[in-house]
Amino acid sequence: MPLTNEIIRTKVIEKFGDQIVDWSEPYGMLTFSSEKDLNLKVLQFLYDQPELQFRFMTDLCAVHYPDNTGKEIAVVYHLHNLVENVRIRYKIFTNVEKPDVFSASALFEAANWMERETYDFYGVNFIGHPNLKRILNVDEMDYFPLRKEYPLEDPQRTDKDDEMFGRE
Amino acid sequence: MARPVQYNITKKPLETPISYAASPDGFLGEGFFATKLSDVVGLARKNSIWPLPFATSCCGIEFMALMASHYDLARFGSERVSFSPRQCDLLMVIGTIAKKMGPVLKQVYLQMAEPRWVLAMGACASSGGIFDTYSVLQGVDQVIPVDVYVPGCPPRPEAILDGFMRVQDLVANESLRRRNSDRYKDLMSSYGIQ
Numbered sequence: 363m364p365l366t367n368e369i370i371r372t373k374v375i376e377k378f379g380d381q382i383v384d385w386s387e388p389y390g391m392l393t394f395s396s397e398k399d400l401n402l403k404v405l406q407f408l409y410d411q412p413e414l415q416f417r418f419m420t421d422l423c424a425v426h427y428p429d430n431t432g433k434e435i436a437v438v439y440h441l442h443n444l445v446e447n448v449r450i451r452y453k454i455f456t457n458v459e460k461p462d463v464f465s466a467s468a469l470f471e472a473a474n475w476m477e478r479e480t481y482d483f484y485g486v487n488f489i490g491h492p493n494l495k496r497i498l499n500v501d502e503m504d505y506f507p508l509r510k511e512y513p514l515e516d517p518q519r520t521d522k523d524d525e526m527f528g529r530e
Numbered sequence: 531m532a533r534p535v536q537y538n539i540t541k542k543p544l545e546t547p548i549s550y551a552a553s554p555d556g557f558l559g560e561g562f563f564a565t566k567l568s569d570v571v572g573l574a575r576k577n578s579i580w581p582l583p584f585a586t587s588c589c590g591i592e593f594m595a596l597m598a599s600h601y602d603l604a605r606f607g608s609e610r611v612s613f614s615p616r617q618c619d620l621l622m623v624i625g626t627i628a629k630k631m632g633p634v635l636k637q638v639y640l641q642m643a644e645p646r647w648v649l650a651m652g653a654c655a656s657s658g659g660i661f662d663t664y665s666v667l668q669g670v671d672q673v674i675p676v677d678v679y680v681p682g683c684p685p686r687p688e689a690i691l692d693g694f695m696r697v698q699d700l701v702a703n704e705s706l707r708r709r710n711s712d713r714y715k716d717l718m719s720s721y722g723i724q
């Protein structure tokens with residue numbers, strides 16, 4: 363019997379009950395979220411369960427919502443079941459002052475570099491990561507560029523003027 | 531329908547079966563030819579520039595088109611592109627250089643032996659191009675001194691050839707004492723290069 367979103371939902375609720383909130387299906391992809399401390403338990407359950415078998419991590423990224431005070435940074439895991447070809451999305455939210463999240467790199471090898479990238483751009487501190495340092499930006503950079511308070515443009519540039527570039 | 535071609539539409543017949551390099555001004559006599567040393571050295575150097583294509587992104591494809599048979603760069607003497615900085619004359623910086631790549635590029639430039647020239651190809655190498663962001667070096671001349679800039683995104687192979695011919699002009703007219711002059715030394719020290 364092919365794996366549908368209903369089956370995944372029943373199985374997850376059976377195990378975790380109300381700890382999983384915000385069920386939605388944007389464009390048919392099942393999405394849910396929970397408290398950030400449960401992330402490894404949920405990921406391990408989705409990995410081990412013989413009917414679910416979400417053993418491939420497609421993506422690990424973060425989103426910065428500056429307006430949700432207390433839950434500004436969302437860490438999003440995209441998981442894929444290679445046998446049944448089903449994808450789900452799992453989100454956890456964390457505080458921007460102390461963004462500590464347990465690292466999934468023990469469970470998925472792919473999470474290693476993806477967590478380094480998330481740290482590099484958003485500042486999320488992954489606890490238990492073997493080598494958490496900047497991966498794509500310059501090592502000496504002291505801010506986290508993809509947070510909403512920082513502009514895209516190069517701050518050191520001196521030759522942009524109002525006439526040529528409009529909004530500057 | 532495709533846009534009509536603007537270049538290479540009139541077929542030009544071959545002027546001479548072989549092309550000769552123009553000889554420099556000098557005094558010709560029975561069995562000898564007297565000219566300035568810098569002219570002869572310049573002539574030899576300009577027709578045998580070995581480039582190092584430091585290709586990082588999309589402009590690299592246009593460089594590949596340049597080296598291919600249609601827009602041949604080998605006609606200009608660059609038959610052998612070296613990928614080792616120790617053996618090249620011209621560093622062609624092709625493509626976007628990120629801030630993380632800047633020290634690497636500087637290291638490659640430092641490993642080149644004098645006389646060396648730099649050609650910044652494409653908008654990204656000349657000034658950061660459309661990538662005005664925190665991570666892209668806004669112009670490769672922030673880390674190394676550049677001789678010729680070729681704008682374009684990407685520049686057509688003919689445009690790169692034009693830039694290459696300007697480099698050839700620079701090479702041909704360079705004074706033999708230029709690399710030891712104070713002005714050159716000041717330029718190098720402004721980049722932090724001894």
